[in-house]
Amino acid sequence: MDPDIHRGQLSPSEVYRRFARIEARGSSSTYEEWSEGLSEDPAALRLVAGLPRPKRQPNLVFAAARLHGAAGSYASFRGTLVERWDAIRQTIMARSTQTNEAARCAVLLPFLAELPQPIALIEVGASAGLCLLPDRFSYRYGDGARLDPEEGPSEVVIECGLGPGLTAPDALPQVSWRAGIDLTPVDVRDQEATDWLEALIWPEHRDRRERLRSALDIARRDPPRLVAGDLNEALPALAAEAPADATLVVFHTAVLAYLDPEDRSVFVGTVSSLPGHWISNEGRGVVPLSCPGPPAAADDASADGRFLVAVDGVPRALADPHGRSVTGLPGD
Numbered sequence: 001m002d003p004d005i006h007r008g009q010l011s012p013s014e015v016y017r018r019f020a021r022i023e024a025r026g027s028s029s030t031y032e033e034w035s036e037g038l039s040e041d042p043a044a045l046r047l048v049a050g051l052p053r054p055k056r057q058p059n060l061v062f063a064a065a066r067l068h069g070a071a072g073s074y075a076s077f078r079g080t081l082v083e084r085w086d087a088i089r090q091t092i093m094a095r096s097t098q099t100n101e102a103a104r105c106a107v108l109l110p111f112l113a114e115l116p117q118p119i120a121l122i123e124v125g126a127s128a129g130l131c132l133l134p135d136r137f138s139y140r141y142g143d144g145a146r147l148d149p150e151e152g153p154s155e156v157v158i159e160c161g162l163g164p165g166l167t168a169p170d171a172l173p174q175v176s177w178r179a180g181i182d183l184t185p186v187d188v189r190d191q192e193a194t195d196w197l198e199a200l201i202w203p204e205h206r207d208r209r210e211r212l213r214s215a216l217d218i219a220r221r222d223p224p225r226l227v228a229g230d231l232n233e234a235l236p237a238l239a240a241e242a243p244a245d246a247t248l249v250v251f252h253t254a255v256l257a258y259l260d261p262e263d264r265s266v267f268v269g270t271v272s273s274l275p276g277h278w279i280s281n282e283g284r285g286v287v288p289l290s291c292p293g294p295p296a297a298a299d300d301a302s303a304d305g306r307f308l309v310a311v312d313g314v315p316r317a318l319a320d321p322h323g324r325s326v327t328g329l330p331g332d
Helices: 003-007 010-022 030-041 044-047 058-067 074-085 084-094 106-115 191-199 206-223 231-241 259-275 296-304
Strands: 119-122 138-141 159-160 175-182 225-228 247-255 275-284 306-309 312-317 325-328
Touching: 003 206, 010 030, 010 044, 010 058, 030 044, 030 074, 030 306, 044 074, 044 159, 058 074, 058 191, 058 259, 058 296, 074 296, 106 138, 106 225, 106 275, 106 306, 119 231, 191 206, 206 275, 231 247, 231 259
Parallel strands: 119 175, 119 247, 138 159, 159 325, 175 225, 247 275
Antiparallel strands: 275 306, 306 312, 312 325
């Protein structure tokens, strides 16, 4: 994830051009076409430019437009954007990007499994908390490994390619306690809120849409605890509640890009001072790592859109943003 795209530090035209070429290309032909078209459309850009900077994010604008009927070609999208702008703008202002992709658990699993068990999980930027449930899903890794919960196969089966440098864990993590923090937590029992999560899934990603629905069904049986608040303010008190006989693990995915650099640095200082471990899964350059620079292989991550996974500030792997694959870094 390019932090400049999501923090609104570029012109709207450049934001959408870069989104098309870095994030959408190869993942969503619809969003690539919409982004390229909008980047060269002065009238449409004026609408977007009238939004507060943090609200100009392509994911947010496109999801709001789709919620109000946008689909198909750029011409069709543009027609909906212009004709229904007041309603779309209202949705943009009321909502935020809270993509909750359960498949990201497959990326985290090899690193969670290597820690002393049981573990106590805290996710910052938790949305509906689906990634707090890694022990309730089944997994199938590219090396043929299959992992299921103790009670039997889950209706959510996450498939993840496993590149060199990593091996699939032998068992799912033992989660004895879990909680999440979000500015506006999503109640999994609120249909309107979960409809918004579905709108955030890119048009072509049918597998993700089906997985979201199934993961929400699992979460509704025993919803994870979610705390409303700023991650820097809420984290220390929540961490203090974790049981002493479990290994504390604070983690996040695609969250810190939405903070300004000062707040990111504050977060790194806070999470580094806590007992336990910290796992970050963010775009290249988003996390101000406290260790020496990552291996050279990680330098290509921003170019192909992959995230950099780090454990306690040490780069360990490159991962598909939606959890489809993970590859260890040389020397891991």
